[in-house]
Amino acid sequence: MAGEFQVNGKSASSLFSLRVHRGEGMALVAMNWRGGPPPPDFVGFAIEYRPPGGTRFLAVSNRIAFPDQDGAGNPNKLSSRLSPIQKFRWVHFPFDAKKSGEYTYMVTPVFMDVARRLSYEEPQTADIELRREGGAGIGVDGVRRRRAINETLDEAIADPSARVYVVACDFSERGFVDRLRQLGGRLKIIIDDDGKHGAAHSGETRSADILIASAGAENVKRQHMGKLQHNKMIVVDGDRVKKAVGGSTNFSWRGFYVQSNGRNSCSSTPIKTSSCQAPFTKAASRSLPSMTKPHFS
Template sequence: MTSAHMTRETHNGTTIKLHRGEQKCLVGLDLDPANATNDFVGFALEFREPGGTQWKRVGNRLRFSYDGLSEREKAMGAPSTEAPIQKFRWIHFPFAPRNGEYRYRATPMYMGHDGALRRGDAVEAAIDLSHATIGDILDIGFTRGFASSQAYADAARFPCQERILPPPASAPPADLEHDMSTCEKEYAWLGFESRATIYGLLDEAQADATVTVDAMLYELREPEIVRRLERLGPRLRAIVDNHDAHADPTSNESVASDRLRASGAAVKRGKFGRQQHNKVLVLRRNGSPYKALAGSTNFTLRGLYVQNNNTIVFTDTKVTPLLGAVFDRYFEIIDQPRAAGKFRQDPLSQVWHDCTTAGGPVLRLAISPHADPALTLDPIAQAIEQAESSVLYAVVFLNQLTGRVRETLEELVLRSTFSYGIAQRTGGLSVFKPDGSRGLVSFAYLAENAPEPFAAEWSSYAGGDSRSNVLHHKFVVTDFNTPNAKVFTGSSNMAAGGEKENGDHLILIEDGRAATSYAVEALRIFDHFHFRVAMREAETRRRVLKLAKPPIGGEHPWFREVFIPGHIKERDRLLFST
């Protein structure tokens, strides 16, 4: 079974299903129940890179035993051929991803009474993880959001650690004055696709004298981006938000705006009813929009290098002129009295704009502020209510939102639809689990309570630093693995107040490839933070985490629930492997 974003193969009772993410892959695994004997101890997972001839082994930080190992060896983990993965799905995130086809091999592993491992029947499948999402239409990108992670905790690989941000007590405009020159490796790795995309668009514009840039910016605090904008000089027009602290003359946004004006750019400040919350770039060649960037990523150090965020670059013939028209109207009214009321009366705010092109996916955009938030929130709520397979979401500040989207997301616990969710809360994250329960985890939890063999992680929240959130996505994915797949995303927080009072954009894409990209991202984030919830709930900080060996006596095997009909773990296994 194969499509552009999914491949599934079965051999002698072992199944592997690959789901294409943005330069990462969700690997769904399954085993015929007859092969799931008590001596089954997990899967070995190997991969072959594009153009490569050698199989590389996916690593596992957990082992059956740590006896005789140094602290460094414990932290490095072991290949899954020696320390099998005791899960039925795994997200492979190549450290340095390549464009092209990745081939994966999954092998069930069994343990004898003597502790020796034996291989079962392996299965292979391949999938293209190249960067572009939907050619000539749109390209989705993500930040890593891994500043608090085991990978980033490796000081030998990433010596900068907390130096990627100014000290917590620094006063504005400390971000703009921050020296980024000594941490390039960290910034490139953490910013990942979104950073490369933003830098690339600005470099492209700078290199072509016929290109101008229009920017709608909520926050402007990333020093290198500001320098790139300055180089455009009079070829830049910008709208920079000025609500609350942003309006202070010493704020990063005010200082950056002054610098841009000094370079010759045309800069306006404004906020609509509450905020100008867009994060949008529009590139025009000889006055005609030909490329545009949208999404959730603020142009800040935290937005790119700490937070989970996304960007979408549009190269189609409908979205780019639409966002160009939005900029023109915003630029006309943003600094006028009652700007929000004027835009609510504009036709640009009153409909979903159909931007579908021939041969492309269904693509619609809505621009706020609107007179009636139901225009945008009702379609999201309806998609959640009508979902039959799954709902996966990552939404910032869900507990602070009002409106139908929050209500329908919280009602998911009463339904049989499979759902995973992560939502920002003050000082922590709510993890909404498929069984209807939820856990709350502090951002700094593994900075203080990492169980062996895990290393203490750096947290931008450690030591009382709570300057901003970690999760900043705003997306909902419904039925990603069906023909009815949908993803809603953009800069909108999907709240009634914001839709009525903020300058924002909301994007609907009805396409399996795009929906799967966001679904894989949702699972990556969920697993990353769910582990921290599990550590907190089980109070395991004084224990050593180990792989489970075959049961003895009356014990159950580690995978028992995965094969219980109707169990949430069985539903998880089947959703991602069938």
């Protein structure tokens, strides 16, 4: 599924469950056997993938192979179809990870009888977009963070029920501020005003003025954050979107396009979101009690 950080296998009848986790140009393929331990003749998993726009599956190679009858290894049998992966998780780095679109992973349980003949049971498949990105003069990680942050706000804008909490230090990136402006009164934000951030013509003050006009003065607060503040955050709480983003990336031109400050994100389906959102919401409420959810107008 496009944009998801993790996806599950599609088959409910397969002998195992599958979950694929998206990385930066890579995927963690994780399997879990259903109904207790696998049988003694189970010898591993065949892992295959189909790149975006592809018409056939490509086998992921193992690093070891079953020995031939004479006990020697055969490098031509490293395909996981012939030498299955004997682990329940595997990290895959596609050669063509720069392609946009969804990769389809197919994982098949493999069995071997006493005559050393391989057999295969029902596979699991999952579609995920790996999205390795980059650009001239811009670090790949920075591009990924910026896109993840903007997507979070775009999703909040599209969900009329979503309420958004933000804590910002450097705060002047035009596109970011404009997205917050579109939220109107659904936004509550704390903006630093320490030192130069508090100047009348600073980017932070001008951005605050824009949001006061769109969200109301009661929803835009200024606080001294003491020169350095590494706990920037965005919390989105809506019927369709429940997501939290936290880390050191500043919401400024330097933060989005120059600095390498890290940012972690946590998103999930509504039933699981509380465990992800809770620490961020708690931190926001400690910074300013009136930012807690019941005080939204």
